Amino acid sequence: MFGGPGMRWLMMLLGLTLVWNIFTLRPTTPSIDLPYSAFLDQVQAGNVTKVELNDQQVRGVLTTPVEAPAGETVSGGTLFGDAPTKADQFTSTIPTVGDQTLLPLLREKKVEIVASVQNPSIFWNILLSFGPVLLIGGLFIYMMRQQSRGQQNVFSFGRSKAKSHTGETPTVTFGDVAGAEESKRELTEVVDFLKNPDRYKRLGAKIPRGVLLVGPPGTGKTLLARAVAGEAGVPFFSTSASEFVELFVGVGASRVRDLFDQARRNGPAIVFIDELDAIGRQRGAGMGGGNDEREQTLNQILVEMDGFETAVVPVIVIAATNRPDVLDPALLRPGRFDRQVTVGLPDVRGREAILRIHLRGKPVSTDVDASIVARQTPGFAGADLANLVNEAAIHAARHMARQVTAQHFREALDKIVLGTERPVLMSEQERTVIAYHEAGHALVSSLLPESDPVNKVTIIPRGRALGVTEYLPEGDRFNYSREFLRSQLATLFGGRAAEQVAIGEITTGAENDLQRATQLARRMVGRWGMSDEMGLLFASEGAENPFLGREMAGPRDHSEATAARLDDAVRKLLDERMHTAIELLTSNRGTLDHLATALLEHETLDRLQVEAIVRGEDLPPPTKGTAAPITLPPSDRPAPRPRPGIMPA
Template identity: 50%
Template sequence: MNNVLKNVLLWVAIGVILMLVFQNLNTSSSTPAQAMDFSTFVSSIKQGQVADVTINGNHVEGSLNSGQHFSVYTPANDTQVVPQLLAAGVKISVKPPEGQSLLLSILISWFPMLLLIGVWIFFMRQMGGGGAGGRGAMTFGRSKARMLTEENNKVTFADVAGIEEAKDELAEIVEFLRDPQKFQRLGGRIPKGVLLMGSPGSGKTLLARAIAGEARVPFFSISGSDFVEMFVGVGASRVRDMFEQAKKHAPCIIFIDEIDAVGRQRGAGLGGGNDEREQTLNQLLVEMDGFEGTEGIIVVAATNRPDVLDPALLRPGRFDRQVTVPLPDIRGREQILQVHMRKVPVAPDVDAKVIARGTPGFSGADLANLVNEAALMAARRSKRLVDMIDFEDAKDKVMMGAERKSVVMSDKQRETTAYHESGHAVVAKLLPGTDPVHKVTIIPRGRALGLTMQLPTEDRFNYERQEILNNISILMGGRIAEEVFLNQMTTGAGNDIERATDLARRMVTQWGMSGIGPMVIGEKEEEVFIGREMTKHSNISEQTARTVDGEVRDIIQERYGIARKLIEENRDKVEAMARALLKYETLDAKQVSAIMAGHDPQPPVEGGTGSYPSTPDGNVTTADKSGGQSLPSLNPGEHPV
């Protein structure tokens, strides 16, 4: 706001000066005067043709008896004109010579110099970037941190939901910033640095802003990549400048987002060697725990790659408190949805708990995107309120991709897709202990021509061996249905086979779930320098590799046989589901359960892509989008063709 006001005042001053200059330099009479030479003027006086004159120095203006106005210049120090005018009876008026004001005189004389000085100041300001945080040529070493004060940082803990444990750990930091003496009386020392670790979109940045908003202190925000430049030493200078600014506003919070961009482990070959990055990291280490104290300054950093950070950065005295920001559980997702639904006019039938059950594995950013997509869908449908069908369709779009209605499929392709997805769904319904089928569709979404989605009934953190084997059978169900009913094989099962093979190989090599026994078989390729070239080689023997391949093949063939037997024994259910898919294109959980019970499925609810999914016992199912934080995705979930 100050810069805008300065610019406005500057242009106003320039306009006033120009008006004064033009007013004094471009004076003109109200009536145009015709120039007359001096000899004609003298002749006119003698002939009595001059009626009146106005003398201004050696400049004479006047009018003839005919009414014509004239203007003439007399010789300097001429003493003959006035007596002649008096003798001819001409009315004479005398005006003092017009003198320029002192300010205008100074302005005119000094204008070139002032112009040069102004241009010089302008270019120096451009090079200097106009202050802290500028991007000019002379401010490479200035910090680019943006400061948020209490007035423009309105985020509090009330705006952060779903990560209650992380908020509890940070509550004492807020209390320290409000009342430091409470801790200092007992000799306590608040952590100098707090490292927020978590998946992308879990709310690390929002949580840091909430700390500053609750404590009502200045908040300096900067990205790790803002420190690194092409010139060595610039990043270290910016770190020093950032802490100097923070000391002036202490107590305050410095937030460094994506600190792994500058805090990578030194000498480990992670991201390549970089003198600029290492000098910046060294300066950051010194500022956080060096000889000079930084009382009242708390550094909060966020990263989703804590494994690549330098150990010196994580030791006590620097980032001595590490807070994990996990993906929210079902209660956390419900609270996050309620926060985002405050800004959206939702219908009375919208239940945040129901949506939360259907979105396990979603981060806070995913849930915010879900609410936004639901609002956009309701707007496209010209609704005043966002209802449950809009949220269901938005969830399908986020999880499975947007419907590709422009794809034109032949009847043969639709039939192949219908039987393929029916094979997945029937095997999933017949195997015990599998996740409920949420939806089956042959409408192309994303890169898939059809999808079968399973949603677990609760958040999952690990998987049993039998569950993994059942998932392999489900993945094989699509290929088997094509073989049994259409007597053909298509490339649509390629992704299913790849995922099934990956699960079987992990069972053998990582999870100890095969005949080889409970041992991890390393299959990672190691990089070895031979001469000047780098080559890769596996660290397991050929015999072990053949044993692993045999175990994987046995698991795949066994589960393939089980799935084929289930489909051949339930041909009527597969055919009925395929016919229903060709008719309705999308089947929800209730329709799938009706087909498995031998009944005709009810038509889908009007106004959306289907009714809201629920299991046969009425409990709403949920989805595990990521398969847990520390485990790979095991749930077949989406079976693209």
């Protein structure tokens, strides 16, 4: 920044300014400005030895210095010190009407007369002569350059904006990717083909021209594509599908052509297109918001992928999407995206490996066990685990700690899963209702053998909920039994059932529980065949089209009579599970009261404390220093708050 040409020009300008000031402010001979009459008096007195006449200006030298007249000042002198009061040089102005007696008087007094003519400088003459021409020429050159730059931008408008990475310095390899072992095995063949193409050509095998990575957001699809390029050591062109779409029709197709031309010139190479569904949606979908530009871009991609000369220059396209259901069928046919690799959520071993990668280089305490954290985070994607490690580091920095401890991980996990704690003023009656509500969820789950164990129960407001019950599955589930789902329904109704059994009044706190229970029951009856009334019938709701929302869903695939039977079966299932929850809490009323009282005292109970209460054991009193709950008298109850609810594992 300080050594560029602009800085050198600035230093030169400052130097010239300094030199100009030195010459301008240098010490000069003192001089006074005399009126014309005073000048004539000095000539008559013989005190003038020399004059210089220049038009109407007179400069002269005095024999004896004189003081400045009243109201006049002495110019020139030294830079520092007092200004002079006398001067032996003067200036004066000849009247415009002229004076015919001046020259005879000067000759009479023996004054040396010098005549001069003031000519403009050469620079000024050149500036006056050629200045307008130079100004017009400079303006013309500037306009030509701007026009040329605009033409270059027009011609480069259709060029690809893909970022190119050479294979000489790979930054990501398969060693940096964890939790996706099956996906890495699928992509290993792609890497091996780029490294050893002759091995496959001898056997007549053809590597897939396109690989589509499918999976939920945050599972590492982009990271896998970068790892393939890093392992293969080939150029890697990465872009997003949204960068192809512009206002002008044809620009996207032009950019596709330019992208594949660059890949062929640098082949073998890998082209990665992220979020393929932005341009790969089904053509003619109507409600999908299609336009000519997007469809032309998609057509160009189809043509480019079908026209690869893999025997000459191998170019492999890797694309990623989390919406494979909206893609055009032409993209998925053989010869284009031949292979689809599913990048799913990691299991417990994958989560442990991902955590170990994100813990590299961080000051982590010895009490942090990645395997324990992995078991506590079922359903977390790679991005979620990275966020968990970052939140734990933030909590450690907030507490001025030198290392990230297990406690910081617990706080970070509670914040992500349960929400941020927020102080809310509530009455003792509201706290009691919330305590029984959450105690009902926890107790029903503990009494049903098929339910997930309770990990934590709290009546401290978090996020939008006034109370939360957290469950921790003992292992990853990929298939759910009917008995497990029925237990889930009873657990969801545990809060409402506890309010009826213990309080004798129901509140709005079960809104989220009712919504989730109804959705689960409808899937059990209409999709999974878990109802005796409906049998094995699959009853869709007309919303399978991904381009149509539920409000604009198409017609159902069953009659109105079947829909009425389905509603009756759902209501029957919900009523039966609600009755089960009420029976469980009624027969265990003492345990319910004990659990609610413990929540009012401790505010938060962990798994061991809940299990101890269910066994009939008493908990020790809260330790000193525990924040006392903030309560208000019933007459000062605030406005209704967000409902209490449960948080799924």
